[in-house]
Amino acid sequence: MTSIHLENLGKTFGSFTALKNMNLEIADGEFVALLGPSGCGKSTTMNMISGMIEPSEGEIRFGDRDMRGVPMSRRGVGFVFQNYAIFTHMTVYENLAYGLRATGVAKAERERRVNDMAEFLHLTPLLKRPAAGLSVNILQRLAIGRSAIMEPAIFLLDEPLSNVDAAFRAVMRTELKHLQREFRQTMVYVTHDQLEAMTMADRIAVMDHGKLLQVGTPIDVYNNPSNVFVAGFLGSPGMNLIKGRSVMADGVMRVDLGEAGLSAPLGDALSRSAREGKAVVYGFRPEHCELTDGDGLRLPVNFVERIGARTILHMGRDGHSIKGVFDNRVPVRQGDIVTLAIDPSNIRLFDADTGNAIAEAH
């Protein structure tokens, strides 16, 4: 087990900057998910940790050891590839034994460890089977077992669930989390699926366009996004983000949301941080609003999306797209005008110019 330290890590491919100024500390035994859309630099980061590519700048340390120039075969890193990279011309046994054999572990010891691992991953009945043609969940377990048998200090997983259908993904998520608890290894998990990151990781690192935007526990990142990208990326649907301007009226601070009207008064903390007349982005989660007969934002309903357990209302005039998540029996039809009351404690404000959160409300 080892901690991972990334300092000012950067990578450029020609004139393209894949990663810039990445600083991240991953504690011993921690499960960190690198989350972001395609091309955000998460796989580049992962490949640099594993040693497949050399950083253009910055430093990677495992514990106290500087990893510069250490070839990937000597980093003690277990890697599970997106497509599992199983050696399909070998049997399950040969796959599991590969690393032990390549590093010259004696035959008796090798057999014992392969059998233990097979037992642990429920692969024992399959040991003699050729690896070609096994089902995806077995391939995944095999890929994990093949790396885990080397007892690596660090485990890296590159979108291991992206080839699996949605129903099976839920099963595999549980299984992976369980395996991590058993192995107690430092794990870095790359994914573009927020659900995987939220459910499995101790901490999430959200990335976009080669930059690390926010690191924190899943709940913290979800509740207090540090900027508009994180706010919109996390959650399904993501946070509602409406452009407006802070105004002072009758001694209380509100946000003028244009055609949607004036917002409810802002809380004390937000009022103190937001200067009057400032261009801001007004954010709230679709779950944090309800329909009311009293004061609130008056909005037309453009579309009613019923997804079973919940109903999502798409509301707003041109320029605004506001989503709200309600009970599935909400009595609203397309074309209705509704009044939306937003829970004031769950409002987040962002600077319209920088996109950064104005104040962290707790």
Add this chain to the structure above:
Amino acid sequence: MTMAALDANTPVMEHEDTRDSRRLGLWLTFPAQILVLFIAVFPILMQVYISLTDWSPLDGIGWWQAHELWNSFANYSDLMADDRFWSALWRTVLVMAICVPCEFLLGLGLAILFVDDFPGRRFLYSVLLIPMMVVPAVAGYMFFMLFQSGGPVNDILSFFYGAPVTIAWLSDPDLAFFAVIVSDIWQWTPLMFLILLAGMVGVPEDQLRAATLLGASWATRFRTIVLPRMKTIIIIALAIRVIENFKVFDNFYIMTGGGPGVATETISIYIYKVTQQELIWGYVAAVALVILIALSVVSALAIKRMSREVSQ
């Protein structure tokens, strides 16, 4: 008509349909079948027929009348006793046993060098493929000139040796054998390289990385991942070269004419000489038939092995 009635009728109709369509198919492919018969089967039958006679075009009778010169299996028994035939066959196998492994190892080595990118790779790649595109007869003439006693090969040797070297490459039986083998390797290593490189590029990058991360050295990866994954393509490459090399003729004939003596006489050169110079066609037909059968057996074994690999 109800669905049930349709279902009940379907099997019968299908039966008649297949029989009809089979007959139609036969008629439609009939011209092509005749053509194939004339291209493949007819010459072989003709060859078998002639091989059982003493016929030669100088006899003044058409080949279809060759039965007048029937000699039963005399050609085949002559063949068994023909030392020149056996030595040519042995030499051909020897050439193959030297050339094909050399070409394979050189091609594999080059493929290893070219599988990763380096500056000038594309240019060098094109240059390396040039020998393969040279007409074999031209290549033969090139090497004929290179190996002259006053030629470039001796000039280069003189330069390193420090004194004039005048080796008569193509007049000495052993050296001539060496020279023709060099020309074959020069010409056909690129083909081996091309096929093996294609196979090597097809080895999944992720598997190699996975093996590296598991601590496998380059040699271990090559032995356990690259070679097993290239097995099919290696068999194909070897099969192509074995069959081609067995028929080697052009550059050998131009460089040495099979000589000095019979030092470089391969089976093709032998057949050519016996046909053109001694004009005993019945005998040649017997020789060619034996070679054809031998090669077919070898190819069939290779193909069988290959299809087993592919199906796995």
